[in-house]
Amino acid sequence: MTPKDIRAAFIEDLTSVAPDIDPDLLDDDEHLQDDLGLDSMDFLNLVSALHKRFGLPIPEADYPELATTAQAVRYLGKAPAG
Amino acid sequence: MAKTDIIKKASLPDPAGLSTGWQAARTRLQGLQGGGLNIAHEALDRHVAAGHGDQPALIWLGKDGARLVQSYADLAADAARFANALRAHGIHPGERLFLLSGRVPELYAATLGALKAGVVVSPLFAAFGPEPVRARMEIGAASVLVTTAQHYKRKVAPWRDQMPGLKLVLIIGDDAPEGCVALGPAMTKASDRFETEATDPEDMALLHFTSGTTGLPKGVVHVHQAVVAHSETGRLALDLRPGDIYWCTADPGWVTGMSYGIIAPLCNRVTLVVDEAEFDLQRWYSILEREAVQVWYTAPTAIRMMMRAGTEAAKGHDFSALRFLASVGEPLNSECVLWGQQVFGLPFHDNWWQSETGGIMIANTAAMDIKPGAMGKPLPGIEAGIVQVEGAHVTELPDGEIGELALRPGWPSMMRAYLGQPERYAKVFKGGWYLTGDLAMRDTDGYFWFVGRADDLIKSAGHLIGPFEVESALIEHEAVAEAAVIGVPDETAGEVVKAFVTLKAGFEPGEELERELRGHARKKLGPAVAPREIVFRDSLPRTRSGKIMRRLLRARELGLPEGDLSTLEEDAK
Numbered sequence: 001m002t003p004k005d006i007r008a009a010f011i012e013d014l015t016s017v018a019p020d021i022d023p024d025l026l027d028d029d030e031h032l033q034d035d036l037g038l039d040s041m042d043f044l045n046l047v048s049a050l051h052k053r054f055g056l057p058i059p060e061a062d063y064p065e066l067a068t069t070a071q072a073v074r075y076l077g078k079a080p081a082g
Numbered sequence: 083m084a085k086t087d088i089i090k091k092a093s094l095p096d097p098a099g100l101s102t103g104w105q106a107a108r109t110r111l112q113g114l115q116g117g118g119l120n121i122a123h124e125a126l127d128r129h130v131a132a133g134h135g136d137q138p139a140l141i142w143l144g145k146d147g148a149r150l151v152q153s154y155a156d157l158a159a160d161a162a163r164f165a166n167a168l169r170a171h172g173i174h175p176g177e178r179l180f181l182l183s184g185r186v187p188e189l190y191a192a193t194l195g196a197l198k199a200g201v202v203v204s205p206l207f208a209a210f211g212p213e214p215v216r217a218r219m220e221i222g223a224a225s226v227l228v229t230t231a232q233h234y235k236r237k238v239a240p241w242r243d244q245m246p247g248l249k250l251v252l253i254i255g256d257d258a259p260e261g262c263v264a265l266g267p268a269m270t271k272a273s274d275r276f277e278t279e280a281t282d283p284e285d286m287a288l289l290h291f292t293s294g295t296t297g298l299p300k301g302v303v304h305v306h307q308a309v310v311a312h313s314e315t316g317r318l319a320l321d322l323r324p325g326d327i328y329w330c331t332a333d334p335g336w337v338t339g340m341s342y343g344i345i346a347p348l349c350n351r352v353t354l355v356v357d358e359a360e361f362d363l364q365r366w367y368s369i370l371e372r373e374a375v376q377v378w379y380t381a382p383t384a385i386r387m388m389m390r391a392g393t394e395a396a397k398g399h400d401f402s403a404l405r406f407l408a409s410v411g412e413p414l415n416s417e418c419v420l421w422g423q424q425v426f427g428l429p430f431h432d433n434w435w436q437s438e439t440g441g442i443m444i445a446n447t448a449a450m451d452i453k454p455g456a457m458g459k460p461l462p463g464i465e466a467g468i469v470q471v472e473g474a475h476v477t478e479l480p481d482g483e484i485g486e487l488a489l490r491p492g493w494p495s496m497m498r499a500y501l502g503q504p505e506r507y508a509k510v511f512k513g514g515w516y517l518t519g520d521l522a523m524r525d526t527d528g529y530f531w532f533v534g535r536a537d538d539l540i541k542s543a544g545h546l547i548g549p550f551e552v553e554s555a556l557i558e559h560e561a562v563a564e565a566a567v568i569g570v571p572d573e574t575a576g577e578v579v580k581a582f583v584t585l586k587a588g589f590e591p592g593e594e595l596e597r598e599l600r601g602h603a604r605k606k607l608g609p610a611v612a613p614r615e616i617v618f619r620d621s622l623p624r625t626r627s628g629k630i631m632r633r634l635l636r637a638r639e640l641g642l643p644e645g646d647l648s649t650l651e652e653d654a655k
Contacts, residue, residue, distance in 0.1 A: 015597070016597065018597065018601075018604065019597040019600045019601030019604065020600075020601040020602075020604035020605045021601075033360050034145065035166070037209065037604075037608070037609060038609065039209055039360070039389065039609040040360055040361045040543075041574065041575055041578070041608055041609070041614070042382075042609055043542065044387070044574060046615070059391070060363045060387075060390060060391035061363065061391070061395060062362060062397060063362065063363065064362060064364070
């Protein structure tokens with residue numbers, strides 16, 4: 001997957017968990033919780049959706065690496081393509 | 083009942099060797115000259131006057147890594163500045179101030195400053211959307227709001243002109259949008275001395291909102307005298323001792339974060355740790371270690387999130403400063419209690435209370451053996467029972483039977499009213515009991531066990547959510563004809579909100595519409611209250627009188643017995 005594909009897949013999962021987010025207005029450096037308003041439960045649901053889609057384990061210790069869209073795309077890019 | 087073994091403790095005397103009872107608790111506070119009682123005085127000024135002004139009151143940890151320490155003297159001075167700023171803008175005792183912000187130092191100074199000025203404080207959860215904010219501010223007749231520019235623009239500005247009673251909006255920081263006042267300069271200008279308003283013990287101090295099954299949220303009124311219970315239960319149930327380092331992870335936007343995140347700990351002269359950030363596993367472990375937290379009060383959802391990461395994630399941290407762990411918000415399963423022992427070498431102590439009780443009523447205290455999974459025993463001065471209510475008759479049930487948890491009225495932090503709704507208030511007192519709405523059971527050792535809610539309220543991540551408020555937001559969407567909202571079990575949050583909707587003619591169910599409806603609800607209500615799942619139905623079960631039967635939806639969803647269906651409309655069976 002190219003970073004572009006990963007981003008598209010990430011945004012699909014993000015807006016599925018939080019459909020109040022408009023993907024066209026999304027800034028990749030916005031913090032998912034502080035700026036986009038995800039709460040802890042949303043975040044867990046997002047991680048679980050990403051885990052399913054990309055087929056990679058995302059341990060709790062790595063959660064800070066998913067703080068923004070840009071960071072998450074980098075993190076998911078390190079995984080074997082799903 | 084859980085089969086887990088009881089966690090035995092060596093018999094410990096009350097640490098301070100103090101007598102218990104509300105009268106004795108009152109004498110441990112100072113009061114104001116002339117018989118007044120004011121929460122802010124007990125929380126701050128009393129300690130400063132007694133020579134503890136240099137002790138840290140607040141250790142604030144910013145999201146970006148900042149660390150700010152405010153002493154009791156600093157916080158008392160900021161509270162006085164805030165009180166002066168209120169007076170300078172014509173705000174009088176008895177008026178109501180609402181708080182809508184994340185955990186920033188200004189929130190603490192504003193809370194205590196308002197109380198000092200005799201102004202009633204009503205906290206709002208910063209993750210609320212515009213509708214819950216507006217509904218609560220209208221019911222509470224807000225005259226002051228303390229918030230940030232971001233929250234203001236998104237959640238208040240669009241309807242502010244419809245609320246002429248809102249005289250003053252203070253914006254945290256140095257700049258403010260039009261029609262608002264920047265708090266920073268207002269505080270700088272103000273004097274750090276303010277004579278505490280001589281509030282009567284029965285004057286309104288706090289207004290907490292709690293959800294109802296029908297109708298709008300209820301404003302739960304607490305008075306300054308509640309401080310007697312805050313202070314005493316902090317000592318008895320949380321084992322707070324002067325000088326302790328204490329971390330309450332609850333947000334002050336909820337009742338726990340106000341009673342036990344601000345008032346009880348300061349009255350017991352402990353040092354508060356406040357983390358601005360949301361839950362983050364490694365950050366939390368680091369805070370416990372680095373700040374040498376001694377007493378930690380958290381919630382089952384957070385504990386379960388930590389448990390997901392396993393015990394490995396906690397390795398390498400030094401938690402030796404910890405002395406007492408407590409949890410509140412929903413039943414703490416025995417696995418969580420025991421996990422505390424594995425990771426921290428200490429069990430979690432569950433306790434129980436609600437907005438209406440103002441303070442902890444039932445607890446596993448430091449001196450008690452813990453029964454993992456039980457909420458504990460009533461604190462001294464609290465009489466609790468399990469009752470059955472039939473019409474006007476209330477009968478106490480024997481040990482081992484499930485019924486409604488009830489308390490004998492009369493403790494200092496008992497609610498004094500549901501604001502403007504005397505009939506709803508009267509309904510919860512019957513036969514000499516306050517009826518809590520929770521179902522529970524008492525065992526033969528006197529421990530209470532939570533069973534569930536007696537009504538349709540949903541308990542998600544420790545917060546009580548009223549289905550009516552969620553349903554109302556959903557039916558505002560053009561596609562929705564009717565909506566019913568229930569709680570469904572969730573491993574982490576206890577329960578999550580699920581909605582069933584029927585659509586108006588011309589709208590088709592589908593994934594796209596499901597997302598749109600969830601998005602709509604999140605914008606109106608915020609993520610904590612909005613449904614996590616919405617399903618479409620052709621019809622919803624109703625009683626013959628037209629009321630949607632949430633109970634039946636829930637029973638069907640969970641595969642529970644459907645109970646009495648005699649009032650169900652024929653075609654819905």
